[in-house]
Amino acid sequence: xxxxxxxxxxxxxxxxxxxxxxxxxxxxxxxxxxxxxxxxxxxxxxxxxxxxxxxxxxxxxxxxxxxxxxxxxxxxxxxxxxxxxxxxxxxxxxxxxxxxxxxxxxxxxxxxxxxxxxxxxxxxxxxxxxxxxxxxxxxxxxxxxxxxxxxxxxxxxxxxxxxxxxxxxxxxxxxxxxxxxxxxxxxxxxxxxxxxxxxxxxxxxxxxxxxxxxxxxxxxxxxxxxxxxxxxxxxxxxxxxxxxxxxxxxxxxxxxxxxxxxxxxxxxxxxxxxxxxxxxxxxxxxxxxxxxxxxxxxxxxxxxxxxxxxxxxxxxxxxxxxxxxxxxxxxxxxxxxxxxxxxxxxxxxxxxxx
Numbered sequence: 001x002x003x004x005x006x007x008x009x010x011x012x013x014x015x016x017x018x019x020x021x022x023x024x025x026x027x028x029x030x031x032x033x034x035x036x037x038x039x040x041x042x043x044x045x046x047x048x049x050x051x052x053x054x055x056x057x058x059x060x061x062x063x064x065x066x067x068x069x070x071x072x073x074x075x076x077x078x079x080x081x082x083x084x085x086x087x088x089x090x091x092x093x094x095x096x097x098x099x100x101x102x103x104x105x106x107x108x109x110x111x112x113x114x115x116x117x118x119x120x121x122x123x124x125x126x127x128x129x130x131x132x133x134x135x136x137x138x139x140x141x142x143x144x145x146x147x148x149x150x151x152x153x154x155x156x157x158x159x160x161x162x163x164x165x166x167x168x169x170x171x172x173x174x175x176x177x178x179x180x181x182x183x184x185x186x187x188x189x190x191x192x193x194x195x196x197x198x199x200x201x202x203x204x205x206x207x208x209x210x211x212x213x214x215x216x217x218x219x220x221x222x223x224x225x226x227x228x229x230x231x232x233x234x235x236x237x238x239x240x241x242x243x244x245x246x247x248x249x250x251x252x253x254x255x256x257x258x259x260x261x262x263x264x265x266x267x268x269x270x271x272x273x274x275x276x277x278x279x280x281x282x283x284x285x286x287x288x289x290x291x292x293x294x295x296x297x298x299x300x301x302x303x304x305x306x307x308x309x310x311x312x313x314x315x316x317x318x319x320x321x322x323x324x325x326x327x328x329x330x331x332x333x334x335x336x337x338x339x340x341x342x343x344x345x346x347x348x349x350x351x352x353x354x
Contacts, residue, residue: 146172208220
């Protein structure tokens, strides 16, 4: 195991932006930056033993700062959407910026955590090298209550699993609903679309949403609809069907209600490239996962001069359900003062010849 650090550049403020690369004994590498704690790359072997970078992203300070599509960001305090950009805690209403359809909050923007330099700690540890990024988010930051201390720890194991551990607490009751917005292409970033990927999601239900991607508040069965991934199928198999949910979002961009959720880390989804043989297995202790097929990417300039287009990646964003703050019967993203928000998601990689 090893950890390598190199400087990417500086912000206009003079702050140094660095890249931290974890490498295990298989040669698998994962790279991150202290600018936003962003996952920049993930090099894994295909079935022929060749390394492919399976994460879309950016490789300059300038493009990381603007980051089209939120690639690789650990989004917080709240990922996904909050209707009317407002919510209530303990009888008090909190107003957030309206950065989505001029009335909703999306990914807690526009003052994103990705534009901040996080404190980095790293080490070689027995079962895996890690890098931990931490941030102090003051009371009122992005509109949320409470002085918050947040950390995101990435650990790369010897069996090619990237673990993401989120830990946060605040001195007031507040909202924590973090995720990582990594875009994966198991053929390699910049290689085209992901419509050939086989996807399985352990979810017999999902939360349908309106044209603004705000859930209606119902939990509907996937059976008999294009939303059914309970048996592995190609992403492209049903994506073009005439179905209101696909029409509204331009593809898949939906929260799946994960089966057997009990708060423990368990296998909840897989994706596999039939071309490269690379398989991704997702484990999480959260109740939901947003499956997104990069419907909004259009001529996004990424690494090595690559231009990412529509459906050039897919996201599996573990989370509490979107707009759960307005649905009292859904699992809640409200965290009491002094209580830890503590959650783990694992992306494990393998090939079909193992």
